[in-house]
Amino acid sequence: ENAKRKEELLAEAEKINPQGDLEAARAQLHRIQERWEEIGKVPRERIRELEGRLRAVEEKVRTAADAQWRRTDxxxxxxxxxxxxxxxxxxxxxxxxxxxxxxxxxxxxxxxxxxxxxxxxxxxxxxxxx
CATH class of the missing domain: 1.10.287 (Helix Hairpins)
Known part of the structure; x- marks a missing residue:
């Protein structure tokens, strides 16, 4: 059940577009991360897959934030x-x-x-x- 709920969160997270409004994207990601933690543990064989997908979204937002900072450095x-x-x-x-x-x-x-x-x-x- 937890894995299914996290998959639903991932579907929402993977739609985040930090290229538009970066602050809104960060806030949305933060809310998703909080909900992610609330859901709890998933079966061991699914951890790597699910965590990896969330990390990819986090990296996308982080990369956009870094790029914005460098533009305004x-x-x-x-x-x-x-x-x-x-x-x-x-x-x-x-x-x-x-x-x-x-x-x-x-x-x-x-x-x-x-x-x-x-x-x-x-x-x-x-x-x-x-």
Whole structure:
């Protein structure tokens, strides 16, 4: 009987979609976990299967929470902002050198700006995809 009740809970848990409203998904999972504990023990041969399915749902929600945190990580945002600032600085140096007729300094500044632009793109990608 307990295994059957836990299977019903799993059917509900497996419908949780943390991609939409993560907080609602967490709350729903928490309620399911509490009910899971209240149900009690299941036959030994079913434990691994049932617990594994619940852990898969927990991992799905945890992964979504981790991804949301990384997207909003203030350190990652600050790093991208610093890279953006450096790109702008080197581009300004290149423009100033070019205006002064110093082709060599302009090319050096453009090369540095290009390198910082690559790092900026990587930093922005890390923020966007996490």
């Amino acid at each position: 203030p350190e990652a945002e600050a790093r991208a902002a610093q890279f953006r600032e450096r790109v702008e600085q080197f581009e300004a140096q290149a423009a100033k050198a070019r205006a002064a007729g110093d082709k060599r300094r302009a090319e050096q500044a453009e090369a540095q700006a290009a390198q910082w632009r690559e790092w900026l793109a990587a930093a922005e990608q890390a923020v966007a995809t996490r």
